[in-house]
Amino acid sequence: MEKIPASYRKRALDAQRGKVERITYQTTYQNKRYQKKALVYLPVGYNPNDSQRYNILYLLHGAMMSEASFLGGAGTNSGSAFKMLLDHEIAAKEMKPTIVVTPSYYPNNSFKTSDYVEDDPLNLAFARNELPNDLMPAVEKRYRTYARTADKKGFVDSRDHRAFGGFSMGAITTWYVFEHDLNLFKYYVPMAGDSWTVEANGGGTEPKKTAIKLAKHVQNSDYQANDFLILASVGGTDGTSSSMAPQIKQMRQHPQQFTKENLIYHIDSGGGHDIDSAANQAYNAFSQLFETK
Structure with a gap:
């Protein structure tokens, strides 16, 4: 890995600096309504009055982090x-x-605890409900993605132009998105x-x-092995490699669903469980998103 x-x-x-905007939307968790925030990075050249459409990547943080952990804040x-x-990689045409x-998978800050395992129900709920039913409509109705309509049909029809990735608990969520939203996303970046x-x-x-x-999920879906790409990665000294490596090895025992072309696993040599290593991993993965068929 470079x-x-x-x-x-x-x-x-x-x-060369893209613009970051802040949006709000509402979601429901355990029958209670929450006002949520997300940050949106718009690449240089984005003009709301143009007709150009854009690929879109949803990127989710890890435990105890927030919607601002990746992008920092609004502005340029x-x-x-x-x-x-993002600014450099897009400017270099990589x-x-x-x-x-x-976004954030926490309904609000009161859900943050020191035990990341307790976040798992939030990760699953985010993938199954909040992402497809609340966040995506709010974002893709406002910004010019390839979805012609901000509803399920529009999202399904434009899945080739949509990716989901995440770090740590965001990676756990990425696998949930692969399971529950395969019809909406072609690319997956679990870090x-x-x-x-x-x-x-x-x-x-x-x-x-x-x-x-996971293999049965693909087998029972409307999609084949060439209909998705998983770009998985981990730091070389990151303890989560002890969970990722066995899973990837076993997934490759199902060549009808997971091949050397659609399941990539990279190791960031010397990288730990931190944002610096995640950035290295993202640098390598982002250049492989949205390739032309």
Whole structure:
């Protein structure tokens, strides 16, 4: 895995800086309504009055983090690692101009605890309900993605232009999105996190059962192996590799669903469980999103 160029860890030139906006929307969790926030990165050249449409990436944080953890804040001058990465990678044409949305899976800050395992129901609820029914309509009705209508038909028809990724518990959520929203997303970027579809840390404790369940999900769907791409990664010294590696190994025992072309697994040499390593992983993955068939 390549490391981010040193220049990408500095702010890009003014003319290369995308704009970050803040949006609000509402969602329901356990029969209670919540007002939520998300940040939206708009690449240089985005003009709401133009007809050009854009690919879109939803990017989710890890435990105890927030919607601002990746992009920093609104405006063009954020010095966050991911904001600078997006600016540089798009300017260098290593990544297609892409709208990037960073939400939070916490209904509000009162749900944050020191035990990340307790976040799992929130991750699942986000993938099954909030993402497709609340966040995506709010975002894609407002911004010009390839969805001609901000409803299920519009999202299904435009899935080739949509990606979901996340770090740590955001990666656990990414696997849930793969399971529950395969009809809405073609690309998946789980960074430093396994699938908990069988049990917490199940990629390591129950890798065979996890792989079987994921393979059956694809088998029972309307999609084939060439209809999706998983770009999984982890830091070389990150403890979550002990859960990711067994899961990936077992998934590759199902070649009808998971192939060397649609299931990629990279290791960031020397990388830990932190944003710096996640940025390295993202740098390599983002250039592979939205390839032309």
